[in-house]
Amino acid sequence: MTEYLKDALRKAASFCAYQERTQQEVRDRLNDWGVDGDDAEEVIAELIQQNYLNEERFARSFAGGKFRVKGWGKRKIKQHLQQRGITGYNLEQAMQEIAPTDYRAALADLLDKKRRTLHDSNPLVVKQKLVRYALSKGYESDLIFSVLGSEE
Structure with a gap:
């Protein structure tokens, strides 16, 4: 390995040590530093x-x-990981980081906090806003309706 590549490796190692990175993020950074192709x-x-x-x-x-x-x-997490080039096995492993009971509880908390900020007398309008908010956060519609249905 040439001195030029050793220097790039040292810089890239400290770049990765700072926080977790994807191969594509490192490849882009190396490219910014003028290291590309087989060297990268x-x-x-x-x-x-x-x-x-x-x-x-x-x-x-x-x-x-x-x-x-x-x-x-x-849904939102998966979409962002795919945009970063994470697919297949690594994507599956990432989704297993989220326990189903914690996931449902987090959605219930999220909806509860949002409900307290809404000031509308029509319960259908409130429910519509809650559903739209939870969808924008990346939760699945069937789970949203399940959590909202169990609260009524």
Whole structure:
């Protein structure tokens, strides 16, 4: 490995150590630094070997974080992971980070908090707004109606 690639590897390793990254994010950053093609792939392979880069770990961390911190639903999380190039096995593993009971409870909490901010006397309008809000957060419509139905 040339000195130029060793330097790129050091920079990329610290880039990955700061927070979890996808291979595509690292590839883009290497490209910004003027490292591309086979050289970039060599650096990425070395990062994977040294365990700085692990897409399953990234996917699990991303899914868990977006669910716990931002209250996102599985549909939105899955869409964002796919936009970042995460598919197949890693996507499945990420979705397993979210326990079904926690998922339903989080949706119920989300709807409850939103309901307190709505000031409309028509219960159908309130329900419509709650459904639209939960859909925008990435929750599945059947689960939304199930949670709303059990509250009535």
